[in-house]
Amino acid sequence: MNDKQSVAYHPDTIAAQALGWVDRETRAVVPPLHVSSTFERDADNLYRSGRNYARADNPSFDQPEAVLAKLENGAAAMLFASGMAAATCAFQTLSPGDHVVAPKVMYWALRHWLANESHLGVDFIDMSDSDALARALIPGKTKMVWVETPANPLWDITDIEAAVALAHRAGARIAVDSTVATPVFTRPLELGADLVMHSATKYLNGHSDVVAGALVTREVDADWQKLKSLRAHLGGILGSFESFLLTRGMRTLFPRVRLAAANARDLANRLAAHPNISRVLYPGLADFPGHAVAALQMKGGFGAMLSIRVAGGETAAIESAARLHVWKRATSLGGVESLVEHRASVEGPGTPCPRDLLRLSVGIENIEDLYGDLAQALG
Numbered sequence: 001m002n003d004k005q006s007v008a009y010h011p012d013t014i015a016a017q018a019l020g021w022v023d024r025e026t027r028a029v030v031p032p033l034h035v036s037s038t039f040e041r042d043a044d045n046l047y048r049s050g051r052n053y054a055r056a057d058n059p060s061f062d063q064p065e066a067v068l069a070k071l072e073n074g075a076a077a078m079l080f081a082s083g084m085a086a087a088t089c090a091f092q093t094l095s096p097g098d099h100v101v102a103p104k105v106m107y108w109a110l111r112h113w114l115a116n117e118s119h120l121g122v123d124f125i126d127m128s129d130s131d132a133l134a135r136a137l138i139p140g141k142t143k144m145v146w147v148e149t150p151a152n153p154l155w156d157i158t159d160i161e162a163a164v165a166l167a168h169r170a171g172a173r174i175a176v177d178s179t180v181a182t183p184v185f186t187r188p189l190e191l192g193a194d195l196v197m198h199s200a201t202k203y204l205n206g207h208s209d210v211v212a213g214a215l216v217t218r219e220v221d222a223d224w225q226k227l228k229s230l231r232a233h234l235g236g237i238l239g240s241f242e243s244f245l246l247t248r249g250m251r252t253l254f255p256r257v258r259l260a261a262a263n264a265r266d267l268a269n270r271l272a273a274h275p276n277i278s279r280v281l282y283p284g285l286a287d288f289p290g291h292a293v294a295a296l297q298m299k300g301g302f303g304a305m306l307s308i309r310v311a312g313g314e315t316a317a318i319e320s321a322a323r324l325h326v327w328k329r330a331t332s333l334g335g336v337e338s339l340v341e342h343r344a345s346v347e348g349p350g351t352p353c354p355r356d357l358l359r360l361s362v363g364i365e366n367i368e369d370l371y372g373d374l375a376q377a378l379g
């Protein structure tokens with residue numbers, strides 16, 4: 001049991017103190033890790049603790065779920081074994097053949113699953129264009145609109161409020177993959193979205209040492225109860241130790257993300273002037289197509305992800321990446337260390353990703369080391 005804070009503190013305070021929970025028995029400020037897979041039944045055959053088996057519910061989830069729900073201003077949160085487990089579970093609430101509208105530019109593995117392996121009828125559209133969404137929605141038939149903003153790896157921006165209005169008018173639910181925006185910069189539930197999804201592997205954990213996912217809901221409704229049941233039955237749950245690490249990671253979410261985003265903004269400005277770069281894709285740049293919407297929707301920063309298009313084309317891009325020392329050539333994003341990836345090598349046929357593009361996940365290192373390494377690698 002924990003003593004819980006009920007006062008409304010600022011989000012950075014809530015994160016730093018992980019809601020300020022203190023273990024009632026030991027007064028530990030870092031609550032203990034629960035590893036038990038099973039829980040004792042009362043003598044009269046009831047489960048008054050509310051727990052019976054750790055696939056359905058694990059006390060190690062309580063604190064990180066409560067912290068994340070609070071940061072997103074949601075009613076409840078659920079942790080999963082990965083971002084993909086969270087996202088696919090959200091789609092499992094739909095029936096075979098249900099109509100879904102999703103973005104053309106979105107996290108590659110989820111797009112692949114939706115297009116090739118899911119039980120759904122999915123239309124992929126330019127989600128940054130409200131008119132395209134309005135045309136794609138089939139009132140009464142479309143059950144879910146999926147938004148990712150900023151969207152991997154071109155950082156397209158979707159106006160969440162506008163998409164919510166269109167989706168709800170058509171009778172569809174709307175979910176937002178907010179992995180890149182993080183609750184530091186955007187709170188989709190406050191803009192009317194029904195669900196928020198995170199790959200907690202990325203900024204929420206922040207140290208590239210946990211694979212985890214999360215869903216957060218605006219309301220605890222019948223759909224949320226169905227999701228709870230699905231998580232227990234599909235079994236894609238997070239481990240206790242990973243839950244503990246995730247809580248620890250979320251404590252530094254705000255300073256990490258703010259510093260990384262400041263680095264990203266500085267880098268985007270400097271790289272935009274580099275002769276060997278034809279284009280910098282970053283929502284914080286004034287000439288970026290989604291900049292005006294991002295400036296209203298994202299509070300206090302534009303995130304720490306950007307992409308560069310190398311003037312010499314694909315070969316020059318891959319050769320430049322090979323000359324980097326500070327930046328590590330690796331997939332994933334959102335860690336404290338900076339990573340670079342040639343996305344077209346990863347994304348298969350049908351990718352909207354240009355072949356001359358390098359994706360940069362900006363970390364919290366010294367900006368001069370980050371820029372200096374890129375400058376020497378680009379020549």
Ligand SMILES: *Cc1c(COP(=O)(O)O)cnc(C)c1O
Nearest residue numbers: 082083084107177179199201212
């Ligand atoms: C990584 C990522 C995912 C998938 O999450 P996993 O934790 O790798 O399963 C989904 N969406 C976005 C935007 C991501 O970056």
